[in-house]
Amino acid sequence: MSALTFTLKKSPASKLDCRQLTPNLLANLTIAEIKNIPLSSQKNAPKVADFFEVTGDDVQTIHFNNATAQLDYIGHHMTIGTIVVEGDCGDYLGANMQGGTIIVKGCANDRLGDQMRRGLILIDGNAGDYCASRMIAGTIGVYGTLGKHVGFAMKRGTILLTQTPKLHATMQNCGTHTLPFLALLFRAFTTLPTMFNTIQSHRVQRYAGDLACDGRGEILVFSSR
Amino acid sequence: MLINGIQIDDTFAEAFNMRGTRIIITAQNLKWAYHAANAMTGFATSVIGCGVEAGIERELSANETPDNRPGVSVLMFAMGSKVLMQQLETRMGQCILTCPTAAAFAGITSEDNISLGKHLRYFGDGYQTSKLINGIRYWRIPVMDGEFLTQETTGMVRAIGGGNFLILATSQPAALAAAETAVEAMKQVPNVIMPFPGGVVRSGSKVGSKYPKMFASTNDAFCPTLKGLVKTELSDEIESVMEIVIDGLTFEDIAESMRVGIQAICNLGVASGVGRISAGNYGGKLGPHLFKLHDILSEKTS
Numbered sequence: 001m002s003a004l005t006f007t008l009k010k011s012p013a014s015k016l017d018c019r020q021l022t023p024n025l026l027a028n029l030t031i032a033e034i035k036n037i038p039l040s041s042q043k044n045a046p047k048v049a050d051f052f053e054v055t056g057d058d059v060q061t062i063h064f065n066n067a068t069a070q071l072d073y074i075g076h077h078m079t080i081g082t083i084v085v086e087g088d089c090g091d092y093l094g095a096n097m098q099g100g101t102i103i104v105k106g107c108a109n110d111r112l113g114d115q116m117r118r119g120l121i122l123i124d125g126n127a128g129d130y131c132a133s134r135m136i137a138g139t140i141g142v143y144g145t146l147g148k149h150v151g152f153a154m155k156r157g158t159i160l161l162t163q164t165p166k167l168h169a170t171m172q173n174c175g176t177h178t179l180p181f182l183a184l185l186f187r188a189f190t191t192l193p194t195m196f197n198t199i200q201s202h203r204v205q206r207y208a209g210d211l212a213c214d215g216r217g218e219i220l221v222f223s224s225r
Numbered sequence: 226m227l228i229n230g231i232q233i234d235d236t237f238a239e240a241f242n243m244r245g246t247r248i249i250i251t252a253q254n255l256k257w258a259y260h261a262a263n264a265m266t267g268f269a270t271s272v273i274g275c276g277v278e279a280g281i282e283r284e285l286s287a288n289e290t291p292d293n294r295p296g297v298s299v300l301m302f303a304m305g306s307k308v309l310m311q312q313l314e315t316r317m318g319q320c321i322l323t324c325p326t327a328a329a330f331a332g333i334t335s336e337d338n339i340s341l342g343k344h345l346r347y348f349g350d351g352y353q354t355s356k357l358i359n360g361i362r363y364w365r366i367p368v369m370d371g372e373f374l375t376q377e378t379t380g381m382v383r384a385i386g387g388g389n390f391l392i393l394a395t396s397q398p399a400a401l402a403a404a405e406t407a408v409e410a411m412k413q414v415p416n417v418i419m420p421f422p423g424g425v426v427r428s429g430s431k432v433g434s435k436y437p438k439m440f441a442s443t444n445d446a447f448c449p450t451l452k453g454l455v456k457t458e459l460s461d462e463i464e465s466v467m468e469i470v471i472d473g474l475t476f477e478d479i480a481e482s483m484r485v486g487i488q489a490i491c492n493l494g495v496a497s498g499v500g501r502i503s504a505g506n507y508g509g510k511l512g513p514h515l516f517k518l519h520d521i522l523s524e525k526t527s
Contacts, residue, residue, distance in 0.1 A: 118357060139356070156354065180328055180374040181356050181365050183292040188359050216354060 001058040003084070004034075007065040009053055015090060016051060017041070018064075019073035023081025023100065026059040064089070069109050075102045078119065084193070091128070094121045097138065103194055110147065113140045116157065122194040132159050135217060139185070143195040154210050154217035160196065161221045164205065171209035171219060178203050179220070226519050228488075230495030231502060233518050238389045238483070239506035240514040243272075243302045244309045245384030245474055246339060247332030249285065250321060251296035261324035262297045265316045269301070270421045273441065277303045277312040278386060278472050280418030291330045292374070298332050300418045302386050302472045309381060310339045317375070318345055322366070328374040331361075333474075335380030342366070342375030388417075388471035388479035388516050390487055391429070391447065391503040397465040399498025401425070404467045406493060407486035414482040417473035429468045429505055444505070463500060476514055484521045 006021065016039040020026075026034055035054055038045035048054065056063070060081040064074065067087035075083050075094040081101075085093075088106035095114040107125035117136040126144035133152040141160035150165050182202040189196050204220040226233040250265070252258040262281050269279035279301040290296045301316075303309035321329045322345060329341055342364040346353040349366040355377070356363045362377040392407070394400035408424035411417065419425075434442035445451050446458040447466045459466070469486055473479040487502050504518055 137355075158356070177371060179365075179372055180292060181358075181363060181372070183294070184358050184363065184374075185356070187291070187293065216352075218354075 002056040003061040003063045004054070004056040004059050005063040005065055006048070006052040006054060008067060008071075008087075009051060011068055012046075012051055012070045015040075015070050015072050016046070017073050018071050019076035021048070021062065021064075022075060022078040022083070023060050023062060024077075024079045026062070029059075031057070067106070069107075072109075075100070075121075078102070088125070094119065094140075097121070101192065103192055105193070107144065108142075112142075113138070113157075116140070122189070122192065122196055124195040132157065132217075134213075135159075141194070141196050151210055151217060151219055153213045155214045156216045158217070159219045161219060162199070164221050165219075167207060167219070168210065168212075170211040170213075170215070171207045172211060172215075174206040174208050174218075176203060176205050176223065179206075182220075226522065228491040228522065229493075231491050231499055233487070233491075233522060234501060234503040235519055236504050237506055237509065237518065238387070238504040238516040239509060239512035240385050240387035240389075240479065240516060241304070241512045242514075243278075243304060243384045243386040243472065244306045244381055245300060245302045245472070246309060246313065246379050246381050247282070248299045248301065248313075248341065248379055249290055249296055249330040249332040250299060251285075251290045251292055251294040251328050251330070252324070253294065253326040255284065255295045255297075257324065257326050258294075258296045261321050261327035262299050264320035264324065266299055266301075266420075267320075269312075269316075270426070272302075272304050272308075272386070276308050277301050277316075278418070278420035279316075280420045280424075280472075282415065282418055283412070291376075292328055294328070300416075300472070300474075302384055302418075302420075304386075306337070306339070306381060313379075314340055314344060317341060318348070321375070322348065322368070322373055325370050330376045331379035333380040333382060335382045337381040338378035339381045341377060341379045343377050345375065382474060384472065384474050385476055385479055385514055386472040387512060388473065388483055388514075389468055389505050390483055390518065391505060392467045392469070392490060392499055393447075393459065393463045393501040393503060394465050394467075395462050395498040395500060400465040400467045403490045403493060403497055403499045404469060407469055407489050410489035411469070411471070411482045411486040414478065414485055416475065416478040417471050417482040419469055419471055421470055424469060426468045426470055427466075429466070432507060432511075447503075458503070460500070468505060476516075479514075480516055480521050483516055483518075487518070487522060 035049035064085045072090035079098040085104040091109045097116040097119045102121045104123045108127045110128035115134045122141040127142045129147035135154035135157040137156040146165040207219040266279040282298045285296045346364040366373040404425040429444040430441040445455045
């Protein structure tokens with residue numbers, strides 16, 4: 001079995017809604033049925049086959065090739081499996097995610113991991129504004145830079161960063177630490193194609209928040225790459 | 226049966242069904258992993274008075290543990306699942322949570338899971354956080370040395386306790402030296418522990434007593450100082466008897482450890498002062514598992 005692969009054939013003029021293309025929703029569908037899935041909720045919405053070449057058969061591992069920032073809602077409400085995005089992706093990546101793993105080799109846009117409850121999202125590139133907004137739990141890693149309002153209204157969960165972003169006053173500095181659970185987390189990363197595997201030291205600056213919203217989430221910034 | 230001049234009695238050890246679990250304890254270094262594990266397995270020699278029987282199974286190198294730190298694996302056995310759960314939680318809370326740099330992980334998988342850090346997490350007073358990594362839930366509890374990390378549950382399996390053999394020697398030092406040799410060899414066998422101090426017990430017991438409130442008392446038939454007073458099992462030259470008790474995950478594990486231990490003693494020869502090897506039983510009527518010494522030593526562990 002090879003990964004189910006969606007290769008973008010042409011750059012879409014408008015945003016495409018990819019929320020239907022998750023391992024849990026595609027399980028038990030034939031390739032023909034997958035090709036017929038609409039890419040928005042509008043009337044006369046474009047179908048998967050209009051924009052993507054669909055190959056492979058393992059729906060537990062989904063690849064998006066030639067991906068661009070026009071692809072929104074990748075991994076939305078995902079519960080199981082793995083999604084690998086070769087390229088960039090649009091807004092709401094992994095929003096409401098309930099489990100599984102998303103790897104993005106390029107950059108992600110705004111509202112990455114919005115209301116995410118469980119699972120792992122790792123971005124090799126940069127991410128936009130409101131990263132991890134309203135996050136309930138889970139783990140998000142952004143190797144590059146971040147936009148504004150990171151962790152806005154996050155309740156729990158962990159955000160792994162390599163650079164300190166501009167933080168709200170409701171994100172509190174808890175000092176520099178060597179956290180034992182990171183050894184387990186990074187051991188789990190070793191099977192994944194992510195830039196986080198290049199991080200040598202598990203020493204982190206810990207910020208807790210959002211204190212306006214329970215404050216049990218955390219932002220961990222690695223002191224050296 | 227005679228091996229190297231040492232007589233092996235045609236008898237058997239009688240063992241019981243127990244519930245068992247394995248916990249992996251890691252720390253900054255082996256020294257602190259041992260401090261934690263020694264505390265956790267302290268006062269855990271016999272279910273009669275301690276609730277559980279526990280011991281260190283073996284040392285683990287950094288690449289054998291979940292968090293890449295050195296550690297030890299601990300086996301713990303109890304007569305029932307309820308006691309095992311209670312004892313594990315108490316010992317986790319008082320011995321592992323308290324020990325600097327220590328962390329605890331499940332050492333065995335099973336359909337039955339019992340709490341490792343599931344309830345201990347409330348020590349965090351609301352600041353505890355969980356992490357689900359590769360489908361396994363861990364708890365991070367803020368403590369004064371940093372963060373205490375523990376897996377939520379560990380597996381509980383059916384196990385066997387009470388495998389044993391007796392070392393009958395011409396002097397106390399000879400019996401102890403032989404017992405030490407046996408325990409060192411038996412420590413190399415996986416899935417078993419010898420829960421008594423140093424792996425050796427000198428106060429073997431029989432069922433019942435002349436005192437109505439006592440349900441176990443000294444095994445007078447094997448007490449050398451009572452040779453003329455009771456129906457003794459000892460011949461004239463035997464002056465000291467020591468017992469090694471073994472708990473293990475399966476019948477085969479216990480049989481193998483008994484074979485290894487007895488063989489190590491027999492290798493010392495009769496010049497070591499050991500005259501006989503026997504075993505403790507209750508006539509075969511109480512325990513469902515019988516470890517027949519002759520069968521074990523001829524490697525027939527049926």
